Structures are given as C-alpha cells and as structure tokens.
Amino acid sequence: MSYQDQHLALAGICQSAALVQAIARKGTADETAVEACLSSILVTTPENTQQVYGSLQNLKIGFTTLVSQLDSNNKLKDAELTRYVASIMGLERKLSKHPDILAKLGERVSHVQRQLSHVDFEHAQIISSLASIYSDIVSPLAPKIQVAGNPQHLSVETNQKKVRALLLAGVRSAVLWRQLGGKRRYILFQRSAMVESGRSALRSIY
Secondary structure, three states, rough: OOHHHHHHHHHHHHHHHHHHHHHHHOOOOOHHHHHHHHHHHHOOOOOOOOHHHOOHHHHHEEEEEEEEHHOOOOOOOOHHHHHHHHHHHHHHHHHHHHHHHHHHHHHHHHHHHHHHHOOOOOHHHHHHHHHHHHHHHHHHHHOOOOOOOOHHHHHOOOOOOOOHHHHHHHHHHHHHHHHHHOOHHHHHOHHHHHHHHHHHHHHHHH
C-alpha cells in the first residue's frame, strides 16, 4: 500500500477528531464530513482506500486538520485535537489485542449494514446504533475519552450519540491506518512528507 493510502486513513482519524470538537463546542458540524466519517464504518470490503471515504472532497476537514497539526511552522497547534487523535489511536491499539472483541464489533457493524436496507443513512436509528457500538464494545477498553466543550451542546442526547459515533469512525480509520502499515512513530519521523501529502490532497480538492 502507498504512503498516500496511509495519509488518507490518518486524515480520517483527524477528521473524526475535528468533528467531535466542533459538535462539542458549537453543537453542529459539517454534515457531509460527518456522513463521510460515519459511512466509512460500514465500508468493510473496499476495493481501495479512497472508497472507504468516498471522494477526496469528503476528507477536506481531515486533511486541513492534519496539515495544521503536523506543520512545524504552525505555532498554534490545537492540544485538544492532538489529545483526541492520540486517544483514538490508543483505543485502536487496545482493540487490536482482542480478536474476540473485534469479532463482536464486526457482528454489530453487520447488523447496522442490514438496518440500512430499511432506513436511510441519515436516520437517527443508524447514528444511535453506531453510538451504542462505541459505548458497548470500544469505549470500555480504555479510560473514557474526555470530550471538552459547551455543556449546553454536550447535554443534548443527539449530540452525545453523534460524538460517540464519530469516535467509532475515528477508531475505524485507525484500524485502517494500521492495516496499511501506519505506525505512530511515522507521525514523528515522516511529518514533512505527511504535511506535503495533505497539501497535495487539498490542492486537488480546491
């Protein structure tokens, strides 16, 4: 697999983290980007990496976040976003050590795929199902990810479910990143290549 494929998966993690932050702070997030993240959970047998997310345009927020967080010239890095990304990757590492839990996760995702034959993807039931997969299966593997933001937005049940579903999407991208040969040390030692790859993706989007 190419480094570009790895960077797509990393942008997927970054996008999930950025959307979690947006919902927690503002109570809303880019719906196209949210749908791309949540849809990625249900793409379990892709022909290529980009198919997981649909078009490159769907990862615009992810690539923008990746570039701003890894660019050594940017002195205004967001520590909260870094924490979310690190926590998501930590969850995936724990998950990878439990084949039984991974199998259970696969079963639950298959159930949501079957639900899609009865309701639209935007249906509240789909987001609720994805959120419960995160709460029941993934979240208990590690200390809870503390999501900071406006309590007024975070107390809304639909926002809580969307945040959990997006964290599950982040873990899905982290699984993909590992499958494509991604390692955490690459973020340290291949930073400039990742930033250039992210900028190149953004140039082709705009």
